Amino acid sequence: MQLNTDMRILVVDDSSTMRRIIKADLKELGFKNVITADDGKPAWEIIQRETIDLILSDHKMPGMSGQELLSLVRKHPDYKCLPFIMITAEAFRENVLEAIKLGVSNYVVKPFSAQQLREKIEKVCCAVC
Numbered sequence: 001m002q003l004n005t006d007m008r009i010l011v012v013d014d015s016s017t018m019r020r021i022i023k024a025d026l027k028e029l030g031f032k033n034v035i036t037a038d039d040g041k042p043a044w045e046i047i048q049r050e051t052i053d054l055i056l057s058d059h060k061m062p063g064m065s066g067q068e069l070l071s072l073v074r075k076h077p078d079y080k081c082l083p084f085i086m087i088t089a090e091a092f093r094e095n096v097l098e099a100i101k102l103g104v105s106n107y108v109v110k111p112f113s114a115q116q117l118r119e120k121i122e123k124v125c126c127a128v129c
Helices: 016-030 040-049 068-076 093-102 112-123
Strands: 006-014 033-037 054-058 083-089 104-109
Touching: 006 040, 016 033, 016 112, 033 040, 033 068, 040 068, 040 104, 040 112, 054 068, 054 112, 068 083, 068 093, 083 112
Parallel strands: 006 033, 006 054, 054 083, 083 104
Antiparallel strands: none
């Protein structure tokens, strides 16, 4: 499947190392337009200010968590169908179920490869809201 490598992807993670790794993986996959945020609060501001085609967000962050960001995105009529992939180091059943209830598009567990990320992106970017 041919992915739109021009899509604007927002990577949200409080770890600068993880942001760098994810950005490198996306670059390896051919994506050119990657924006980063270190927390849900600045990410929400970016989402409202710019055109974003996909969100990759860490689950646990100190300011605004990935679940809180997901909740804001899904409650807003303009963004309710925006693909949102949650990234987590802890695949606890309760967290996954809560994210599913909130409307997460997909989940990826750290550590992951660029190929695993590609597969998740393909699934959410081809789904219809």
